[in-house]
Amino acid sequence: MRLRILFILCVLAMFLAAPLEASAGDEAEQGTIVTLWPFFDYRESPGNGFSNLSILGPLIKVQQQGGERTTAVRPFVYRTVDEREHSATTSYLYPLASSREAPEVSTFQVLQLLQVNTFRKDEPDKVKSDSMLFPFYIRGKSETYGPYTSVFPFYGTLYERFWRDEIHFTLFPLYSRTVKKDTTTRNYLYPFFSTTSGVGENGFQFWPLYGSAAKEGSYERRFILWPFYFHERKGLDTDNPTERLTVFPLYSATESPRLSSRTYLWPFMGWTSDREAKQEERRYLWPLIMTATGEKRDVKRYLPFYAEERSKETLKRWYLWPLYRHDELASDTYCRDRDRILFFLYSDLREQWPVDHAERRRTTFWPLFVFTRGTHGVKQFSFPALMEPILPQEGIEQSWAPLWRVYIQRWSDSGDSTVSFLWNLYWHERRGNDLAYELFPLVSYRSEGTRADVSVLKGLIRLRQNKGVKTLSLFWLPFGITWDASGEAAAGQESTMTNSARLEP
Secondary structure (H helix, E strand, O other): OHHHHHHHHHHHHHHHHHOOOOOOOOOOHEEEEEEEEEOOOEEEEHHHOOEEEEEOOOEEEEEOOEEEEEEEEOOOOOEEOOOOOEEEEEEEEOOOOOEEEOOOOOEEOOOEEEEEEEOOOOHHHEEEEEEEOOOOOEEEEEEEOOEEEEOOOOOOEEEEEEEEEEEEEOOOEEEEEEEEOEEEEEEOOOOOOEEEEOOOEEEEEOOOOEEEEEEEOEEEEEEOOOOEEEEEOOOOOOOOOEEEEOOOOOEEEOOOOOOOEEEOOOOEEEEEEEEOOEEEEEEEEOOEEEEEOOOEEEEEEEEOOOEEEHHHHHHHHEEEEOOEEEEEEEEOOOOOEEEEEEOOEEEEEEEEEOOOOOOEEEEEEOOEEEEEOOOOOOOEEEEEEOOHHHHHHHOHHHHHHHOOOOOEEOOOOOOOEEEEEOOOOOEEEEEOOOEEEOOOOOEEEEEEEEEEEEHHHHEEEEEEEOEEEEEEEOOOOOOOEEEOOOOOOOOOOOOEEEOOOEOOO
């Protein structure tokens, strides 16, 4: 057993000693490629400031590109550090949690429910922080009202949160008080009992039986057996006072100088006349049948058979909803066309920037593939695509997609291309006239300028050529037989074998 382990270690060592790489003299220009699938894959291009180390296929990644360093343990952690901006972003089991550190801000969140934020300015006394474990604990500071703390449902005070100036509660839902502008609302056993007060304003409700509120010269509202009867007059102090009456589901009406709307036996029939937008709308069995005509918008909806909506810059069409949808957007600076089948089963998105003469495309077919073409003409095809067509987000691309991508290919109009199959079990790279590929562990090849290197079984048989001088080495030995193109031994060296060959350390 010990001899077997020693033999395996020796073979691994020989594999490592025979990487596909440039010689030491040219390494700074030509870079390095060292592979031992699936344990690690290391690639370096010093001229471009690029290096990448992959361990266990896509699971572990350490990459340096210019001033940006990326470290990943997929799918658990993905961290990017921008050394020039002195900032870092980290995602943890995306989209579960993330953090960001920068000179002016530090943030940490878990599903947006747990948040810890610190905002820093140049002045030492301008540091602002808040934290939240929604809805149980919220702490922060308002520049207008000062610090606040909420421990739900026992006791709390909040300032400038959740669309209110102030929120106060004790043993919620037993008691709470909210303030918005000059209006104060007190709730007792929310949402059943409440009172409203303010300057010239008062109201109360016993939901869902009865409720009313009014502010002199501003609004009046009342409901009985909500939602069956509701009456409201609002905007009385504006140039567009609006009255709304609902007797659900029999009748609903909205009337103002700018708009008139009626609904009869909802959702069977209704119409709206928007005089300000010069828009007329008819509804039947909402939302299945609807037509609208006007200066800014035209709609023809006969679902599920056909629907079309047009505006000045947009067009949307449905055929046999939800089977096929087509969207267009056209402006002087940006154009977009998209076709979709069954929402995300198939999607083809084309974008254009006429001013810059730039184009971009993204085609997906779940769960088979994703095809993209960037603004610089670089194309990419990957297979399979388990989540990218449904959630086209950067976090999915970084933390999850590499785990299931069996095949990925990139290529450009200039002829440069890269291919990877089974996380570099087979890989292929072409840069101009330079070519490199490997099918681990059977064969590897690299050609750069006047240099060529072909290896079988990671160095069991290896043939190298440089400027007409060829070297053959066997059995992973660090020396071999060298001869020039004419078949003679390399000049300036003695041969210990024949006149046409020499040993090279």
